[in-house]
Amino acid sequence: MAALSPQATPSSARMRLVCPAGTLPALKVAVDEGADDVYLGFKDQTNARNFAGLNFNDATIREGIAYAHRKGAQVLIALNTYPQPHNWRNWRAAVDRAAEVGADAIIVADAGVLRYACKTHPNLRLHLSVQGSATSHEAINFYYEHFGIHRAVLPRVLAVEQAEKVIARTPVEIEVFGFGSLSIMVEGRCALSSYATGESPNTHGGCSPAKAIRWQTSSAGMESRLGGVLIDRFADNEHPGYPTLCRGRFRVNGDVYYPFEEPTSLNTLELLQPLQAMGVKAIKIEGRQRSPAYVEAVTRVWRAALNHCAAEPQHYHVKPEWQNALAQISEGHQCTLGAYHRPWR
Amino acid sequence: MTLAPSPRLPRTVQKVVNRLPRYPASRAFTTLLNFTLRRKFPADVLEALEDHCFVIEAEDAGVQLMFTVRRKRFVPTNTLTEPTLHFRASTWDYITLAAREADPDTLFFNRRLSIEGDTETALLVKNTMDTIDIPRTRALLKMMLRAHSP
Numbered sequence: 001m002a003a004l005s006p007q008a009t010p011s012s013a014r015m016r017l018v019c020p021a022g023t024l025p026a027l028k029v030a031v032d033e034g035a036d037d038v039y040l041g042f043k044d045q046t047n048a049r050n051f052a053g054l055n056f057n058d059a060t061i062r063e064g065i066a067y068a069h070r071k072g073a074q075v076l077i078a079l080n081t082y083p084q085p086h087n088w089r090n091w092r093a094a095v096d097r098a099a100e101v102g103a104d105a106i107i108v109a110d111a112g113v114l115r116y117a118c119k120t121h122p123n124l125r126l127h128l129s130v131q132g133s134a135t136s137h138e139a140i141n142f143y144y145e146h147f148g149i150h151r152a153v154l155p156r157v158l159a160v161e162q163a164e165k166v167i168a169r170t171p172v173e174i175e176v177f178g179f180g181s182l183s184i185m186v187e188g189r190c191a192l193s194s195y196a197t198g199e200s201p202n203t204h205g206g207c208s209p210a211k212a213i214r215w216q217t218s219s220a221g222m223e224s225r226l227g228g229v230l231i232d233r234f235a236d237n238e239h240p241g242y243p244t245l246c247r248g249r250f251r252v253n254g255d256v257y258y259p260f261e262e263p264t265s266l267n268t269l270e271l272l273q274p275l276q277a278m279g280v281k282a283i284k285i286e287g288r289q290r291s292p293a294y295v296e297a298v299t300r301v302w303r304a305a306l307n308h309c310a311a312e313p314q315h316y317h318v319k320p321e322w323q324n325a326l327a328q329i330s331e332g333h334q335c336t337l338g339a340y341h342r343p344w345r
Numbered sequence: 346m347t348l349a350p351s352p353r354l355p356r357t358v359q360k361v362v363n364r365l366p367r368y369p370a371s372r373a374f375t376t377l378l379n380f381t382l383r384r385k386f387p388a389d390v391l392e393a394l395e396d397h398c399f400v401i402e403a404e405d406a407g408v409q410l411m412f413t414v415r416r417k418r419f420v421p422t423n424t425l426t427e428p429t430l431h432f433r434a435s436t437w438d439y440i441t442l443a444a445r446e447a448d449p450d451t452l453f454f455n456r457r458l459s460i461e462g463d464t465e466t467a468l469l470v471k472n473t474m475d476t477i478d479i480p481r482t483r484a485l486l487k488m489m490l491r492a493h494s495p
């Protein structure tokens with residue numbers, strides 16, 4: 001183990017690594033590779049990755065929590081979608097289930113669910129989901145005062161300086177996205193998927209439900225369609241991404257291009273040192289829909305980077321092999337810093 | 346960023362495999378599936394896959410494995426009706442997937458894995474495969490990949 005430099009970051013200021021798990025094997029590799037927190041969801045619409053065959057039942061959650069705790073990691077359960085009046089009971093039951101199986105915290109977006117959780121299970125730690133869409137310290141402090149949230153995940157729309165201002169003005173721990181596919185809209189409020197399919201991630205737990213997706217190869221190339229709407233067409237040398245409307249290539253005023261954003265992945269390795277210095281508490285990795293092989297590769301790189309950043313903040317630099325490993329598993333042609341470095345606000 | 350190209354099968358192996366008739370190859374494959382994976386597939390997933398037809402094509406080897414699920418068992422089929430899912434990749438990439446050395450979405454983004462057909466079923470299969478732990482088989486496959494990696 002490398003000796004700590006005199007400038008080593010005190011443990012209280014170290015950032016936690018929060019990794020995704022869609023399956024029990026993914027949880028295990030995340031923990032083995034050094035995740036501090038692993039987040040996961042139930043097999044239903046109470047979380048925003050409600051996909052066939054993915055997620056946990058009570059038996060796998062219990063096994064996962066026991067595995068994580070044995071190795072000193074924590075398990076966070078995402079209940080980050082919005083109930084409707086007719087199905088409110090499902091979210092209430094999910095909160096009870098999370099408390100019963102011994103989750104270390106739940107990640108919640110809806111104010112009603114937060115209220116229920118804080119009244120019924122006062123010892124259950126609450127994290128405000130990115131889907132809660134709280135981008136200002138006023139919003140985050142509101143959730144703190146009313147529901148006692150412990151941590152908030154910042155939506156991927158803030159620049160670094162804006163995140164820093166939020167952190168300085170709230171007692172709530174701040175978690176930011178470090179790596180993964182980008183969802184470019186204001187999280188928790190995007191209805192693009194509903195427009196083409198009648199279902200959105202906010203209420204049904206999945207952007208672009210699989211039943212509405214069709215991939216087809218024709219002489220014109222490989223096409224992806226969502227609810228019949230042509231999302232993109234890829235020539236042989238082009239790389240497809242997830243078929244969501246925000247990543248679509250459309251004809252606008254006669255030009256065909258990506259009017260929202262090109263399919264890219266967020267990668268903030270370069271910003272780790274300033275994020276740590278400004279007091280970010282946790283770095284989140286996106287990708288509960290990805291395989292254990294992805295989780296293993298990403299967790300390994302980010303563990304190494306966070307250790308390096310904590311041990312020698314002055315000398316922190318991004319190693320080419322980290323970037324290389326991450327670029328191999330990214331969606332889209334390139335990794336970007338997303339809104340963290342966007343010139344416009 | 347593009348992945349390095351996967352190694353192709355040696356020509357001699359290609360020739361031999363090319364001569365294998367399709368049905369016996371599918372039969373051998375489903376026997377292997379029933380032996381190694383069937384019991385690990387949750388019953389509700391096998392039920393959902395009942396009567397769906399799958400094609401796994403290894404283009405470099407010229408092999409097409411065709412099978413379906415009947416009474417919760419994988420069985421070979423010869424029918425040429427449109428399959429629910431048609432997978433295409435190289436033999437090497439299939440092995441890296443089975444060994445969990447590669448991530449299916451990455452291969453898909455890089456046009457190395459093509460999946461045509463019903464996306465919901467594709468996700469169900471992919472995600473279920475991810476829940477299955479077969480450590481000994483995987484260790485063996487990993488050893489094989491190391492021995493032959495370029």
Ligand code: SF4
Nearest residue numbers: 183184185190207246
């Ligand atoms: S359409 Fe894009 S921005 Fe909107 S929820 Fe889906 S992934 Fe996110």
